[in-house]
Amino acid sequence: MRAFTHKERQEVKRRRGIGMICAIASALVVSSAPVWHHAMANEGDSVTVFAAASLTGALTQISALFRQKGMGKVVNSYASSSTLAKQIEKGAPAHVFISADQDWMNYLAERKLVDTTTRFDLVGNRLVLIAPADSPATVRISPGFELARLLGDSRLATGDPDHVPAGKYAKAALEKLGVWSQVAGRLARASDVRGALALVERGEAPLGIVYGTDAAAAKKVKIVAEFPSDTYPRVVYPAALVSGRESATARGFVEFLKGPEARDIFLSLGFSVE
């Protein structure tokens, strides 16, 4: 008898819990509606930029400046160039695409999804080997260097070489140096270059391959060696307007990217500018 009433009490409690969850959920939906509406209404004077993850710091600064000058609002979406190109292919509402390699820009160009007349190379970067700041590792990158031994029983963090540009450059460099076969099975594949950076920052991976600018942006990692520039394809960031999404603000932002203020920001963060 007592067990029965206890059960009943529990049932009441459970029902009350479900009611509470429903109430919270509906409150959340109702309260977020104005925000959503607001975002839609402002489409006109804002520009959505899909940019390679390694541009995170630079574009955030440039966008803030752009807005400060009253030229328009910028919404940045950072991810691996592969992820972004795929999203644009599926109709994501981007105005500008900035890739970390030519391949993914070509991928969209072949499908007529970017306006190739607006395409230009924005900045350049370099490829480096990084370690946690307290790491004792010393490395000299040369053909056949002992990368696997340096890793011990752990892994080398970089972008997934199947699609992430940083990983593709890393693979090209390691192949050229003849050490790819040593470490191909020893990668910690991140879904973008900043993911690889974070793995080294947290000490999960003792070594990683990222761009020079990523290493400079993170206090908890250090550059242990730089890859010779002849071991990998030149790292260039092509930018273009997305087809059918041209607006005055989008064009304005692209022009702003080419201007002296943006250039100073890129240079200060370690990107190379032609």
Added chain:
Amino acid sequence: MMEFLSLTALEREAIGLSLWISGWALVGSLPLGILAAWVLARRNFVGKTLLDGSVHLPLVLPPVVTGYMLLLLFGRKGILGQPLYAWFGINFSFNWKGAALASAVVAFPLLVRAVRLSIEGVDQGLEAAARTLGAGPVRVFFTVTLPLAVPGVLTGMILSFARSLSEFGATITFVSNIPGETRTLPLALYTLTQVADGETGALRICLISVFLAIVAIAGSEVLGRRMASRVRG
């Protein structure tokens, strides 16, 4: 047609890894899950709500949060990960054991919920009767409570196994996406949606996942019905 039906090396690897990881996640979490379910169903103590809440946490948290918390706890430099590695050589980072841990944690609430409901349904009069006949609490549990709760245990096992098979967020956050080590079906699908010309491969993995899910659900139905009739006598 035959070519479409035969699995590629990548698919075989992902399927095998998914089953292996989910299997270990289940084996590892089952005893703890039954214990937690029994405690929640039969015991009253200070902090019960807290235990109940923390058991259910992975059900409501975004899996990425769970994965990140696992990384902070069990990563190579994690609060528990560091001593575990230093003292016992146990290492969860970037390997299938880490993936199994992530799956087990995320699927744990489903296991506990099902088992708990089942234990709550066991007539306490029967347990009391066993006690009056001289059985200790452990013996009562293994000879009366658990056998009667078997349908729920089975449901919980299948639910949590299925949840493990579909685990993505916590896994990719905690142990990355490593072929042959942590790249299970959902992660392989994710990779294929990222590469150029991966559409066909992605679609195939979708179909494989649907197929596995249907087999799991059908299997649980059949087993559940058989068990229920056996318990009823």
